[in-house]
Amino acid sequence: MIRAKEAGVLAGGLRIISPMSSPDQPNSHPTPSCGALHQPLASPMLDDPRPFYSRAREEEPIFWSDALAMWVVTRYDDVQAVARDAARFSSVNSISPVSVVPPQPLLEVLMQGFPLLPSLVDSDPPIHTRSRALVTKALSLRRIAAFEPILRELAERLIDRFVDKGQVEFVGAFAIPLPGNFIVDLLGLPRAHLEQVDAWISHSAAIFAGHGTLEELVEHARHFVTFQHYLADAVRERQANPRDDALSDIVTGAAALESPLGMAELINILLQALFAGYETTAGMISAAAVELARDPELFAALRDDPSRCPAVIEEALRTASPIHAMYRTAKEDVEIGGVTIRAGERLQLAFISANHDEACFEAPERFDPERKTPHLAFGQGPHFCIGAPLARLEGRIALEVITRRLPGLRLPEQRLAYFPSATARRLAAVELAWDPPAAS
Numbered sequence: 341m342i343r344a345k346e347a348g349v350l351a352g353g354l355r356i357i358s359p360m361s362s363p364d365q366p367n368s369h370p371t372p373s374c375g376a377l378h379q380p381l382a383s384p385m386l387d388d389p390r391p392f393y394s395r396a397r398e399e400e401p402i403f404w405s406d407a408l409a410m411w412v413v414t415r416y417d418d419v420q421a422v423a424r425d426a427a428r429f430s431s432v433n434s435i436s437p438v439s440v441v442p443p444q445p446l447l448e449v450l451m452q453g454f455p456l457l458p459s460l461v462d463s464d465p466p467i468h469t470r471s472r473a474l475v476t477k478a479l480s481l482r483r484i485a486a487f488e489p490i491l492r493e494l495a496e497r498l499i500d501r502f503v504d505k506g507q508v509e510f511v512g513a514f515a516i517p518l519p520g521n522f523i524v525d526l527l528g529l530p531r532a533h534l535e536q537v538d539a540w541i542s543h544s545a546a547i548f549a550g551h552g553t554l555e556e557l558v559e560h561a562r563h564f565v566t567f568q569h570y571l572a573d574a575v576r577e578r579q580a581n582p583r584d585d586a587l588s589d590i591v592t593g594a595a596a597l598e599s600p601l602g603m604a605e606l607i608n609i610l611l612q613a614l615f616a617g618y619e620t621t622a623g624m625i626s627a628a629a630v631e632l633a634r635d636p637e638l639f640a641a642l643r644d645d646p647s648r649c650p651a652v653i654e655e656a657l658r659t660a661s662p663i664h665a666m667y668r669t670a671k672e673d674v675e676i677g678g679v680t681i682r683a684g685e686r687l688q689l690a691f692i693s694a695n696h697d698e699a700c701f702e703a704p705e706r707f708d709p710e711r712k713t714p715h716l717a718f719g720q721g722p723h724f725c726i727g728a729p730l731a732r733l734e735g736r737i738a739l740e741v742i743t744r745r746l747p748g749l750r751l752p753e754q755r756l757a758y759f760p761s762a763t764a765r766r767l768a769a770v771e772l773a774w775d776p777p778a779a780s
């Protein structure tokens with residue numbers, strides 16, 4: 341059980357922390373032009389941030405954002421340098437631009453669960469070092485490779501559900517359930533709980549994104565707390581009877597540490613492992629599918645030669661940048677790109693901008709799977725995505741199955757809208773159409 345002062349939740353796309361632990365907010369800064377225009381969660385930037393960032397990279401590559409009250413780093417080299425420099429840039433609160441106190445009714449519900457503690461992507465050494473080692477072992481290449489047939493079967497089953505219709509809202513029908521269901525299998529949670537866990541993940545995502553009225557958020561929070569307790573039961577069960585699954589690896593690894601992790605720490609690590617690959621992988625898969633639906637030649641090339649799928653996935657990762665940004669705090673005064681960042685000031689690493697930097701990617705708006713420069717969609721340095729091999733496998737299998745099962749894939753006329761989030765960038769929904777199999 342948590343106490344109010346310890347409570348921490350993600351909401352409104354923000355990390356909500358107690359005022360006592362509130363990070364520094366700088367007092368005054370010049371208000372440059374890019375900073376005044378920077379509105380990442382509203383149209384037109386939400387729909388397409390590329391023109392804005394292109395201008396920023398040219399005119400003011402590191403600017404102070406009025407909306408976020410922090411520096412925004414836009415060029416590839418600078419984003420890479422900050423992401424690699426964990427000695428001078430802290431990842432605590434890396435998921436959230438600002439800190440607010442949760443409203444009382446929400447706090448009361450959340451206090452019935454476990455506190456959200458810095459545990460992995462939002463932590464520094466030594467917490468980060470030990471959590472990362474645990475999750476890296478649990479998501480080993482050996483384990484992921486062994487799961488390929490299960491993943492393929494899952495993708496086929498999802499497509500079976502709608503292939504006859506000839507059209508579907510693809511994000512909800514495929515791009516979200518594929519990673520959502522798969523992570524449940526991979527962790528070792530029972531398949532019989534799949535629908536329930538999926539619903540809990542959706543409620544939790546709504547809490548993290550802060551979507552809805554206070555009443556709705558409180559309802560989401562109730563489910564989130566139930567989910568935490570469900571995970572705690574699963575942890576206890578693995579503590580008593582470890583098996584060959586990712587959850588057991590995390591639980592037994594945590595118990596073997598010099599100072600073993602408590603339940604709250606374990607729940608936080610599990611939640612991050614569950615969430616980190618959910619919206620993100622859905623964003624990657626839907627972006628790649630949209631490219632195929634727009635480009636019949638590319639579709640045919642992949643169908644005829646599936647070995648080209650990984651390159652298309654890499655380019656979808658670059659162009660879509662499913663984590664459009666993460667956040668850091670300067671631990672000391674640092675000069676970067678000619679700008680002095682003071683100790684305690686916050687920075688946004690705009691991965692989506694770095695991935696469109698003309699200095700590294702010629703004609704960055706063009707979808708070109710032949711590119712050689714590595715993108716930064718999985719980050720860089722000590723927080724580089726642990727799930728990258730898993731995401732790449734999911735993307736490859738998704739494209740192999742889509743190109744075989746959905747011939748004539750096309751994009752019906754529609755307005756593509758993005759889900760507003762401080763970190764994740766994915767299509768809210770997309771209708772895709774294809775030639776359904778002839779009725780026998």
Ligand code: HEM
Nearest residue numbers: 460461616617620621624663666718719723725726727731
């Ligand atoms: C397309 C899919 C994905 C994208 C674009 C993505 C992107 C990222 C990025 C940019 C970071 C670095 C954050 C930072 O530097 O602050 C990260 C970290 C992380 N990702 Fe992913 N990710 C994806 C899929 C996954 C999957 C499938 C998993 C696991 C199930 C996962 C687990 C993690 C974890 C645990 C971290 C934290 C690593 C650390 O802090 O040491 N990700 N991811």
